[in-house]
Amino acid sequence: MTGNVTAVTDDTDGTAEGRRARRGEGRWDDGLIARRAAARTARGRPSERPRSEEPQKRQEPQEPQESDEYDGLPRGGAHGDAYGGRLRGRLDALRELVGLSRTRIDASTLAEAGRVLDEAAARQRLSARHTVVAVAGATGSGKSMLFNALAGVQISDTGLRRPTTSAPIACSWSDGAAGLLDRIGIPGRLRRRPLHGGLRDAALSGLVLVDLPDHDSAVTAHRDQVDRVLTLVDAVIWVVDPEKYADAVLHERYLRPLAGHAEVTFVVLNQVDRLPGDAADLVLDDLRRLLDEDGMALGEHGEPGATVLALSAMTGEGVGELRDMLGQFVQERGAAARRLSADVDGAAARLRPVYVADGRRPGLDEPARAEFTDRLAEAVGAAAVGEAAEREWRRNAGKACGTPWLRLWRWYEESRTPGAGIEPVDRRTQDEGDEGEITARQRVEQAVRAVADEAAAGLPAPWAQAVRESAVRGAAGLPEELDVLAVRAGVPLGRPPRPAWWPAAVLTQAAMTLLQVFGGLWLVGQIVGVLEPELLPPVLVMLAGIIGGPLVEWACSAAAKGPARRYGQDAERRLREAAAGCGRARVLDPVSAELLRYREVREQYVAVTGVSTTGR
Template identity: 75%
Template sequence: MEQSWDDGLIARRADNRAVYDDEAVPDTGQGTAHVPIGSPYAGALRDRLDALRELVGLSATRLDGRTLAEAGRVLDEAAARQRLSSRHTVVAIAGSTGSGKSTLINALAGVPVSETGLRRPTTAAPIACSWSEGAAELLDRLAIPGRLRRRPLAGGAGDEALQGLVLIDLPDHDSAVTAHRAQVDRVLGLVDAVIWVVDPEKYADAVLHERYLRPLAGHAEVTFVVLNQIDRLPGDAAHQVLDDLRRLLDEDGMALGEHGEPGATVLAVSALTGEGMGELRELLGAFVQGRNAAARRISADVDAAAARLRPVYVGDGRPGLDERAQEDFGARLAVAIGATAAGEAAERAWRRNAGRACGTPWLRLWRWYERLRTPAAREPQQPAPVEDELTARQRVEHAVRIVADQAAYGLPAPWAQAVREAAVRGAQGLPEALDELAVKTREPKPGGRPPRPRWWALAVLAQMSMTLLQVFGALWLVGQIVGVLDPGLLPPVLVMLAGIIGGPLVEWACVAGARGPARRYGQEAERRLREAAASCGRAMVLDPVAAELMRYREVREQYATVAGSRLRTG
């Protein structure tokens, strides 16, 4: 459906050009100045229409066209009505077969406007009766041809109170002719107000209440319910039927305008004898002279559209992601890429490096020989099994599902689905990105080894000293054996033993001293990997989800403006 909703620009242009509703309208002597076509909606109604327009725009990509169709229709009708005469009030007279609609409009007009008789249906097409000039465009909008347009009292000056009134006599809503019912439904969606005419026999008709009155209960302020033909009821029967009619309207959910409260006007008349017609004329005149029926009808339409849209904008609870949920998501991603295992591996690497750096030269020489003998041992890394890769991917997907469900909790179904889809789209490529991130994070710093503390140099110097003691003691002993030095077995042996025992003692002390730094190094590596995983998950999943939640909050605020007090009391 094309959404070309008016924002008042057309009406303002009309005002600026001083275009008048029917410029050729003659002076009726009533002192009524020319009024520009239409007038911008003011106050709360204007804000609600603007909010509804914004709401539809923000929701177009999230909701299907059928859901927004009614809101679009309301905006279209509001714009169309705004461009037309604001000094005319279009009131439809609707009722069932034989209810006396035509007789009622003839009694109000004072002249035969609509045909009456025993043949049914009497009214085959909508007939208009205008109490003043300038309603041509309004009647064009209702598609009422010129031959079915009437004027009361040969000019319409007979009743000043009804100046500006346009009455539309509709076909019977229960007509056997489908086209007649279709015309009733079409016109009822375009008029400013409606007078429902019921008779003592059909006032409780289920079709009337279920198809019309109950769905239009929110339009009570622009609704009149007239019990006609009370002249056929003896004694207090008219009051009893009227009370029963009010009861049925109350069951329909239609508020009644009693004791000064806003709501539907209910009264009993006899169009044939004229009983109650004076009161009806007076109430109708006050209604027309208020010049706000069109705005009240549009406001009721907005209420109805808001009520239909409520399930797709109002959910239970307070949707969103708190800090705990975001931290849990980062923790699950860290588990998926093995942050803990990476930290433990970094700790083992640091301790292994410490052992190599602070070990005895003979042990380091032996390890060098082993590496020469088995070159494959230089790089003990092996590709991860396929099962582990699949497990990591499944863990990532599981983490995404959990955070998406947490973010969507309490949202209306369409927006919950939009949040989940945003999470799934963001998660595409997330396992690969995390794997690449893990490789970069695990790579050692320049130099190929973990950083060495300063005390390692002292440990290396101590090991060199122990080695020198071993060498010195061995040379001393060899010198004694070959006779170069004076014999004395104990001193060189003690020196050699000091070097032999001191080397492993220094290595053991270094290993013990390396535990704390190694643990901190592993924890730092784990922390970096966890932060990197959380940052990657935030950029690819949490940020799109947050954007979707922000959009929902925007439309929720717009909907609150559209719904007004109904959202707070609903």
């Protein structure tokens, strides 16, 4: 037996590829410049030829490595275009997605995506001509016997002792797979070569078969090795037997979580020689039913999915069919791309809750922004400022166009009673003022809270929290700044501007006053005998002045309503715009930046999934 099986030593520990694997280079990060520089370096680096796995023999001619190592598969392969184009874009999008999300989403949520990027970087540096297939199964399922039957020689121990396989054993059909086996962690003493010779070996060129320990082993270390290796191989052959094909551990722990990897999964019903008559077909149909319940697509009728077949490793029935399927599968050289694409699908499915939320389209529309502006204007008292400005304009108009006797009487009242016209300030008024200040601050907080809730509606929890936090941070000094704006942009200092008709109104009012004075003097002259007595003319002149003065004042007051209202509206508008600008700079702009960041990550997430999502 030793003449047929060649042990393979660990001959790549000193290569540059092995050193990079030990250093952990190629790990994902979110540095765009570093990634592009690394990609340029990788493309410009001369390809390295794999060293022979049999140093004691003459080296066979080696196939040249592909120039674009990023693809991980040759351009001429069945899936070369998908891996070099669509899958590469999905990986780049996933890397950008992780980088944009690190400050918003906890590391544990992004851990699976980081692992996928790590494995993609590690796999793309290794041989694209080889396909690593693991043979997994439960205790007594006959996986090691099937492993030996495929290799054509006794490699993995079989027997009644359980568990028989204690460590992964690899069998490689061609040279150049040492880097892949280093990545899996299989030492050189557990690397084998099959029995050479025949066309079947040529068909399986590039296959690396790995026999795993039992996944249901009583030894915890064995189960840990199975879980570890299953994340590193390109495809899996699950070996089940008629007794344990429906085992809950197999379906719940492995097949159901890996349902998305159906295209790189083989499910083999072994030991069919033990089933009488049509029992094998019945068991196989029931196995297909269970796989369908697990969510695993079956590759039937030309559709992509898992391969399900029955065989007997003991008698050799169906083993040749499996070898032919493996040969075609390996020669397509698409397993690595399919496995990686399924890993990306799984990572995207786990990340969906933090990027896609069912509900309305998130964002701030114009009504929400207008409502926020109205709330700030109400908090800063823009309407009250406008009313005060309007009253000031009308008061100024009354002083300029009112009758002089009324103005003189008001001046006398104010001079006779100091403090007249000023409302006394008592304790109740002071308390109401304090309460008004607190209410204004509360109105600002309510406005910020309302616009943050409106912007966060429809967002996944992490991004909704980020939107609310950005709004709260921006609103920290907003009430104080609004108070300053109320002073600066409130009622303008000085007298309001006078319209062009004011001088004419003042002259008319002066004329009415002169008429009163002239009529009075005329009447007095007649009384003292200086002038001829004629009572009617001076009385009419005085009445004209007495009646005309108030009429002029009323007319000016009516004419002043429009300009006063516009003056008050301008003052209210200035304060409203100032408050809106302050709220926009402190709250709306940071919230909009968070929403823009979310839209960016959503675009990246859609690129990762490769399909359009139903959410917004």
